[in-house]
Amino acid sequence: MLKPKIDPTKIRAVAFDVYGTLVDIQNDTEMFDVLRAVFGEHGRNLTFEDRDAMMRQPLELRDLPDFLGVQVPTEAIGRLEQQLATEVASIAPFKDATETLSRLRKAGYRVALCSNLSLSYAPPILELFDGLADVFIWSFEVGAVKPEPEIYRKLCEKLGCEAHEVLMVGDSLKSDHAGPRKAGLHGFHLLRSGEPVVPETFRSLTEVADWLTGPQVQQPLQGQRPD
Template identity: 40%
Template sequence: MASCPNEAARIQAVVFDVFGTLLRIGLRKKPYLQLMKLAREQGRKPLPDDARMLMTEELGLLGAAERLGLAVATSMLTELEHDLFTELSSVELFPDATPAIRMLQDAGVRVAACSNLAAPYAIPAKLLLPNLDAYCWSFIAGTIKPEPRIYRQVALQLGCPLDSIAMIGDTLEADCLGPRRSGIRGFHLSRSGTPDPDTFIDLTSFAQYLLSTD
């Protein structure tokens, strides 16, 4: 993997991906995926930007169904809403999330969350991560990772130059390579992988690394 740009820049802020990085879903029901499957069953051909639309507009399941032009029976919508509630209720923090955030904030580093998600998933994220300095949700920003605009948006919210920000997440393109192309120091989280200078297997090691090299 290519080395990070601007290695000497002082890190003022850290941006974390959310799901798969700070939070995990215990019971996966995938209601939005079920909705897309229903659309195919009703004869609607998938469009390349369907997933992007669901993550860049503030849509619940009913709103998503309407945007997809679906006729969804009340019983089916109720079932999907129940699955969504079950999934959201099962969201929990990874054990290393809070310690890593606390280490950084105690050292005076600003911390943000940046995530591609459908609007309802911001609810457990905000409840479980209540004291961050910024939250950049794709459905509010109107753009998704790895589009450059979302990284500029989170930098603006943090009030920090791009080259003073580090980012980490479990998706290589969205959380490491995309940020690097925008001037952010990107790192990859691979909990089951092999650590190297650009890849970490846990968030506390990542925080310790940043603080020891800053």
């Protein structure tokens, strides 16, 4: 771990990205690429702006043709839904995820999960981390995607914390490091392998918990975790 240049005793809450950070899709079928191929066959070339727009709305897969203004046969949508169900069923937590969230909550930190995702990807996360997070911030609920400032503002608002009291951790430099820092939070990059490109880098979720709960840190909320 590269030594973070902030005082851990000033942190009151820790927010985690979800996909690629807390969980892995073991049967990742690259659904957006699949959607692009299918919708492209029917005259609608999806862009990354379309992808973000879809994640700002609580849409089921069957809602997408009307939302995007394209006619797609019911049979094609059915096949897409089957593929999506297979992908969602393969979601599994990284081995250090559950323990890290548990350690942080026991130490008195408020814990949040903050993710850009579509409606179908939220239920398995709620089930996997039930009782381990105080706040869930989904892009489709707040109408904003990382790294847009509004999603971090909503995060802090629901946590009941000032931006400088919140640590954000995730595997995206753009969404979990640069975006939060621009919004006044402490953004840290989770890089499980490879060479770090920013000083604010953790190698594992365990390192996050070790840094915030180690003997050198006097947790400001120890035994006083707010409800």
